[in-house]
Amino acid sequence: MSTTEPTAAQRPVVLQLTDVHVRLSGSHILQGVDLTVRRGGVTALLGRNGAGKTTTVKSVLGLVPAAGTIELTDAAGRVHRLTGRRTHEVVRLGVGYAPEDREVFGGLTVAENLALAERRGSAHHPDRVYELFPELQQRSRQLAGTLSGGQQQMVAIGRLLLNDNQVLLVDEPTKGLAPLLVTEVAEVLARAAEEVTVLLVEQNLSVVRRMAIDAAVVDNGRVVWTGSASELLADADRTRELLGVATSAPLDESRSHSSSGAEGRTREDLPARRSRSAPAPEVGG
Amino acid sequence: MSTIVLLTVTGLGLAALYFLVASGLSLIFGLMGVLNFAHGAFLTVGAYGTWWAAGHLPGAGSTGWSFVLAVVFGVAVGTAVAALVELALIRPLYERHIEQVLVTVGLSLAMVALVRAIWGADARPFPRPEWAQRTTSLLGANVPNDRFLLIGTAVVVLVAVLVLLRSTRIGLVIRAGVENRTMVTALGIDVRKAFTLVFAVGGAFAALAGSLGGVYLGSISPGQGTSLLIFAFIVVVIGGMSSITGTAVAAVLVGLVQQYANYYAASGVGDLSVVLLLAVVLLTRPSGLSAKVA
Numbered sequence: 001m002s003t004t005e006p007t008a009a010q011r012p013v014v015l016q017l018t019d020v021h022v023r024l025s026g027s028h029i030l031q032g033v034d035l036t037v038r039r040g041g042v043t044a045l046l047g048r049n050g051a052g053k054t055t056t057v058k059s060v061l062g063l064v065p066a067a068g069t070i071e072l073t074d075a076a077g078r079v080h081r082l083t084g085r086r087t088h089e090v091v092r093l094g095v096g097y098a099p100e101d102r103e104v105f106g107g108l109t110v111a112e113n114l115a116l117a118e119r120r121g122s123a124h125h126p127d128r129v130y131e132l133f134p135e136l137q138q139r140s141r142q143l144a145g146t147l148s149g150g151q152q153q154m155v156a157i158g159r160l161l162l163n164d165n166q167v168l169l170v171d172e173p174t175k176g177l178a179p180l181l182v183t184e185v186a187e188v189l190a191r192a193a194e195e196v197t198v199l200l201v202e203q204n205l206s207v208v209r210r211m212a213i214d215a216a217v218v219d220n221g222r223v224v225w226t227g228s229a230s231e232l233l234a235d236a237d238r239t240r241e242l243l244g245v246a247t248s249a250p251l252d253e254s255r256s257h258s259s260s261g262a263e264g265r266t267r268e269d270l271p272a273r274r275s276r277s278a279p280a281p282e283v284g285g
Numbered sequence: 286m287s288t289i290v291l292l293t294v295t296g297l298g299l300a301a302l303y304f305l306v307a308s309g310l311s312l313i314f315g316l317m318g319v320l321n322f323a324h325g326a327f328l329t330v331g332a333y334g335t336w337w338a339a340g341h342l343p344g345a346g347s348t349g350w351s352f353v354l355a356v357v358f359g360v361a362v363g364t365a366v367a368a369l370v371e372l373a374l375i376r377p378l379y380e381r382h383i384e385q386v387l388v389t390v391g392l393s394l395a396m397v398a399l400v401r402a403i404w405g406a407d408a409r410p411f412p413r414p415e416w417a418q419r420t421t422s423l424l425g426a427n428v429p430n431d432r433f434l435l436i437g438t439a440v441v442v443l444v445a446v447l448v449l450l451r452s453t454r455i456g457l458v459i460r461a462g463v464e465n466r467t468m469v470t471a472l473g474i475d476v477r478k479a480f481t482l483v484f485a486v487g488g489a490f491a492a493l494a495g496s497l498g499g500v501y502l503g504s505i506s507p508g509q510g511t512s513l514l515i516f517a518f519i520v521v522v523i524g525g526m527s528s529i530t531g532t533a534v535a536a537v538l539v540g541l542v543q544q545y546a547n548y549y550a551a552s553g554v555g556d557l558s559v560v561l562l563l564a565v566v567l568l569t570r571p572s573g574l575s576a577k578v579a
Contacts (some may be wrong), residue, residue, distance in 0.1 A: 061471060091473035103468045105461045107577060116457050119473040159472065 006195035011038035013073055014167050014197045016062065017108070020068035020083075022055050022221075029055045030201045031221035037214075039075075039168065042189070042198045044208045044229050047218035048244050053201045054100055057169045061097055062087045074166050092121055095168035098173060100201075102156040106145025110155055111137050113144050124141060129158040132188055150181035157188055167197045169204050186211060206247065209233050288425035292544045294423065298432035300540025301439030306492035306517035307524065307532045308446060308489020311476050315463040315527025315578060316476075316483050318382065319375060319507060321354060324517070325510030326396035327363045331492020332411070332505040333546040334358030335398055339412040354550050355412065356496045360489050367488020371481050379477075393511060400429030400507040410508040411499035431500050438497060450529065450579035453489045455479060463527050516543075519559055523566045525573030534574055538562065 013146035015037035028166065030052050037043045047053050059066035062085055070082040072093055082090050091097065104113050114136070118124045130137040133154040139147065144155055153173060160168050174182040186207045189198060202208050208215065212229035225232065225242055235241060240278060306328060313321050338345040338358035343353040370392065378384045417434055420427040426490065428571035450456035458479045462469045469476045491510075500504045520539050524531035539559050566573065 063467065086475075087467075087470040088473050091471060097471045099468065099471070103465055105464050105468070107464055108457070108461060112457055112461075115454075116469070116474070117472045118459050163473075169341045211295065 009042055012077075013037070014039040016071045016073070017056070017060070018071075018285075020056070020059050020060050020066050020070060022052075022066050023076040024064060029064075029221055030059060032068070033059075033218070033221070033223055035216055035223050036226070037078060037199050039197050039211040040193075042193045042211045042229075043198050043214040043216065044212035045201045045216055045218060046205075046208065048201075051218040051259055052221045053218050054171055055221075057097070057171050057199070057201060060090070060169060061095065062090050072166060075265050092119060094122075094164065094242075096160040096163065096165040096168040097195075098156045098160055098168070100171040100175065102149070102152045103158065104144040104147070104152045104155045106143065107271075108144055109141050110144055110147070111140040113155050114140075114162060115156055115163050119163045122163035124162055124167075126162060129161050129185075132161065133158055134189070142184070150177050150184070153177065153185055154188075157185065157192070161192055165196050167199060167200050168192065171201045172203060173200070174202065174207055176193060182207065193280045195254075205233060205239075286424065288548070290424045291428055292305065292516040292548055293427070294428045294432045294436075296541040296544035297537065298403055298435040298540070299544065300352055300536040300538075301435035302494050302498050302501065302513065303516055303520045303539055304439045304536035305442060305490045305497070307520040307536055308442065309483075309490045310517055310525060311521045311527055311529065311532045312446075312463075312483045313487050314350050314482060314521065316466070317375070317480050318380075318466075319385050319389070320382075321389050321484075322386065322514070323370060323392040323396070324487065325512075326393045327367050327488040327491035328495040328498070328542050329396060329400055329505075329507060329511060330366050330511035331359040331495030332499045332509065333359075333362035333404065333495075334362035334492065335496040335499060335508035336409060336411055336505055348414050350357070352414045356493070359496045360492045363492020363495065364485050364489040367491070368485040370488075371484035373463035374479070375484070376477065393514075397511065398505045404507070406507060407572055408504040411503055413500050413503060417439055417500050431497075435497050435501060437568055438493065439533075441518065442493070443513050443529070447484075455482060456579070459483060463578050469527055516559065519563050523563055528575040528577055529579050530572070530577065531573055531575030553565075 011035055012110050015035070017033050020030050021028070021031040027050035033052070033056055035056065045053050045056060055064055058064045062082065066083060071110065072080045072082055072095065074094060075079065078092050082093070083204060105116070108116065114126060114129060114138065135151065136154055136158055144152060147155065155234065155274040170189065177185060182204065189200065190211050192198065197232070200208070201214065206227055208229060215227065215232045216223050216227040217232070219242065237246065287473050288455035306324060310321060310324050310330065313319050335355045335358065338355040339347050342355065342358055343352050343359060345353070374392065376383060378388060381382050391529050413431070417431040420429050421433065450460055458469060458474055458476065462479055466476055467520065494513070495510065498509065517538060519534045520532060523534070541563065543555035543559050546558040547553070550558070
């Protein structure tokens with residue numbers, strides 16, 4: 001990760017949603033979402049509960065029926081229209097997905113969960129996964145249903161990193177995790193984001209603050225704000241107006257999430273902090 | 286003593302038939318959420334396919350390897366019909382459960398009517414290999430050999446399915462799909478291929494049950510599949526709806542209870558006691574015997 005951020009305009013588009021509408025059992029959930037995700041780093045998708053963040057992610061994957069245009073531009077510059085494709089076809093184009101509730105297969109072992117995720121047409125990198133999460137290797141024969149929430153999240157993220165992807169869609173990876181694990185998950189995602197674009201749905205603003213380059217705010221089924229993540233979070237009034245939370249310290253207590261409270265840290269700090277045994281000094285209740 | 290042995294082996298033979306029908310039903314329900322009321326039709330197709338082949342197919346007959354060939358033909362037809370049903374009727378109705386029930390119920394009625402129109406409503410004598418007509422002495426009881434044929438086949442099928450589910454990629458996809466179909470597709474896997482496979486394999490087992498049921502009963506009739514299907518559904522529910530091992534255990538329970546009750550109480554009490562068994566299991570273990578797929 002470079003220390004000088006490229007400006008948004010310099011980075012090519014990887015995912016483009018144009019006027020995306022989703023109607024589910026009578027309700028108009030997405031009402032014309034326009035969203036641009038640029039290649040490299042993390043784009044945060046923010047918004048209040050029920051604003052349409054998860055539905056936006058699902059519309060990209062074809063998990064909900066969507067009208068409008070969704071296009072993926074791969075590393076070679078080819079544009080693939082995703083709307084109308086079936087979910088497994090979208091995923092095979094290089095769209096990795098970690099859903100909100102992790103959704104690991106509880107009846108399968110850790111090794112089976114990872115083996116299942118090895119995708120046809122992609123190189124597989126089990127070494128990368130086990131290097132990031134040595135714990136998964138020790139627990140490879142354990143049923144995923146018996147893992148803790150944090151360990152299941154490792155499996156869910158491991159599934160993403162197993163294959164080569166154009167973009168990762170990660171939905172609330174720190175939800176319900178203990179503070180130390182929030183830090184760990186954020187670190188791993190930050191490291192992954194060095195190699196692949198991440199669209200991150202996240203309620204924990206301290207995680208957003210330390211990782212995201214761009215941010216988009218969804219409200220009532222529309223994208224109501226886009227721009228630089230640091231710019232958004234620096235503006236307490238705007239953050240309160242858009243997200244209904246105060247970003248002035250202590251920012252992390254404004255949500256039900258456990259938080260790592262990385263006040264004052266920048267994304268650039270993360271790769272230097274690798275130790276998983278030593279608790280990071282800023283971690284606290 | 287010899288009565289108990291005979292009842293037990295006969296009950297296990299019946300259990301084998303139930304298992305062959307129920308294992309496919311269970312996998313289809315577990316993976317696709319489809320209650321396949323047309324499953325009995327696959328059984329009928331297998332039975333009539335075998336019967337027809339034994340009489341008409343060159344090389345096929347009612348003894349030794351020629352009978353095996355007739356069974357292979359019946360199973361192949363049953364498999365093909367099942368795969369076609371999945372592709373043509375179930376797939377377009379994916380996730381529309383009411384319509385799926387309607388189409389499978391309709392298909393099962395239509396299939397019975399079709400068979401009746403072609404070969405008549407009367408039972409037809411089924412080719413029985415000579416070995417199956419003899420008996421073997423077991424612990425003082427003269428047990429008809431067809432029981433061993435049924436039990437042996439069911440055990441082979443059980444082992445094969447467990448190996449398929451536990452140690453192949455497609456088995457992994459099926460086990461994961463039973464748990465969470467959507468997430469399987471979100472890993473880039475075309476789960477519909479597994480649907481067709483499970484339907485075809487389930488159809489093959491049902492067709493095999495049709496052939497072996499013909500040997501066991503000595504005759505076949507158009508409505509046979511439907512009556513066996515009711516007990517197969519009971520076995521599936523007792524077994525836990527999507528578990529192969531649970532289905533096997535439940536099949537044995539149902540087969541034995543039915544045989545013992547029919548003999549020691551009165552003929553016909555067996556069917557009633559199976560329904561009682563279902564009620565008891567549902568009251569004590571509402572989700573069935575086993576939740577594990579394999």
